[in-house]
Amino acid sequence: MLYFENDVLYKSDEVIEEMMQNALAYASSNEFIIQCDTIVVIGIGGSSLGTKAIDSIFKHRNKDVKKMVFLENPDEIDLSEKLASIKKERTLFIIVSKSGATIETISIFKEIIERFCLDFADGDKQQIITITDENSVLHKFSYYYGIKSFLIPANVGGRFSVLSAVGVVPLSIAGYDMKSVLEGATVMVERFFSQKENHILKKAAFLTRYKEDTPINVLFSYANCLEDFTKWYVQLWGESLGKIDKQGNNTGLTPIGHIGSVDQHSFLQLIMQGPRDKTVTFIKVDNFEKEIKVPNISLKFIEKTDYINGYSFNELIDGECDATKESIVKEGINVDGITLDVLNEKNIGKLILYYELLTSLCGIMLGVNTYDQPGVEIGKQILVKKFQK
């Protein structure tokens, strides 16, 4: 969790682990939570993207965690399909809204109250948790009815909040090892603030210095389970840096997320031969746990694909990442790579903090307020006017 004041970057005090312990203590003393098997997170944008990213990365390798369902968009098809899959008697509902009055989130919460006859004033309150700012309207609502509420630190913006209560509470209760994620994040903080490792600083300086030449950063992740992580990155990068700077100019860097090798068959041509306005960052994982080998089968007439026989699919995707990177480098396009030796909680903690730091440093260098989002307010006001009678 990072914030800055008067152009100085701070890390917030390490109270997160204490909060995580509180959440776990609450969960283990709540009989309903102990036996429930599903967590429905109602939230949108920074209130869901980071949590969803971590769930997507690890759910396939943690068969004993609780199932997480995310209600984000007020899209009726999506909503009714997900609601139909929910069994009230086995579900914990977590409502996440920094302001406490996010229109999509509160409207979906109302639908849940009605559909499941959720008696928040009485017996059902043990299956509701809210996560919000202190003294927000949702906090006041929770306090009034005795609903358990966890607080988001006031100086932490939504898109920087995955390692606050926003992500840590639901993911810990679901059964994920958030302690290791936080440890990974701490390692990255220490490396930057104490050990003065400066590679992130150099990258930020490069990206912002050449923001006119290469205003677009493409994040190419070589693993399907990182798709939601790239969506988190897109919000973090886009909403933090796309601002009017101190000189009154429109500035920012445009983030685009892609998944390899699928998007080699889609977006790569544009990178290779299109306008030279992009930098590309590759994320790959060295040691996946599973190993499915391409069978030693030679298909008549299609023998030219046999060069991959006996290698694992992981080696194929890894080779594709390297080959694509080499081909882009040959074109003279600026490329960098992030390699996770294994896809574990600690490394994901590092990766999250890496991006929060990088974004914050880019923000300082661009001369913007990284942590606000004034540009989205006008649309919200227009929306209210459309509906108010």
Next chain:
Amino acid sequence: MLYFENDVLYKSDEVIEEMMQNALAYASSNEFIIQCDTIVVIGIGGSSLGTKAIDSIFKHRNKDVKKMVFLENPDEIDLSEKLASIKKERTLFIIVSKSGATIETISIFKEIIERFCLDFADGDKQQIITITDENSVLHKFSYYYGIKSFLIPANVGGRFSVLSAVGVVPLSIAGYDMKSVLEGATVMVERFFSQKENHILKKAAFLTRYKEDTPINVLFSYANCLEDFTKWYVQLWGESLGKIDKQGNNTGLTPIGHIGSVDQHSFLQLIMQGPRDKTVTFIKVDNFEKEIKVPNISLKFIEKTDYINGYSFNELIDGECDATKESIVKEGINVDGITLDVLNEKNIGKLILYYELLTSLCGIMLGVNTYDQPGVEIGKQILVKKFQK
């Protein structure tokens, strides 16, 4: 299906419907296909994106269609999860590859042959279909073993092929009303070629004329089920237009897909206050079928969200689209909108053809070959060298 030669845009002969009838006749005469309930499509890029887009849009409202599973990325976690869900005795396997030797696709096919003991030389051949170019190695393989094969017209590139055998065969067999999709596409073709409607031409002229000022086009779709459609658009746009033009310059327009209202909480800030390098296209649906109303519940302290009570979630998302569009227009950013009166097959056929035409026209105006992808070949060559012993 569009192609151009010597700077003239052609539509290919209308043999698609005949091909669709052939596919349906084959399916209804094949006892295995009649009783199977799952179609596994093995393909990547243009061989899967369009088919997946149509399946994603309509599967929620067609409960009697066969389930479609897409095996695209050689990602082991994704692959093993999907493979574990497949029951061989109820599954039709469709292998789609224009060249016939796409390394990801053929490798996954080999895994399926081994895992399910698929005896393609004998009894199991009735549950395999291939879709490929005439005389490709996959076509030769199919012919040799008597496996049913449908052909992709030689002059139709992968990303323009959803309305050829590539999309029409699997989707028709799954039970989708592809006749209406093709009818919608024909309406759009007629409007352009016969009735000389020129709004698409004007849009292409605008986008390409101002390609230096606004090199990025953001497609903001207000429906979750359009997410795969935006991925199809990203490939179509990026891979068709990102080219070296006739003067030897790197040119193109960069496509970005987003989903509203979720990404209002992510990318919108960048559009509103970031660099003025984007045009934005909104897609919205006027009449969704379902109607879930926000309940008339007033939550103590959160009463300020009550303005939306009694309206449907569809009206909320619709209002968000309009409000966001207005707020962007106020900023002086160029915006256009596509409204589907209903989300049906005919309208999706029109939308697909609209984008194929728009892309083709932009390609002509940019002076590029819209239908090739020379930039991705070098990466493929590097890959082969990495593995060949």
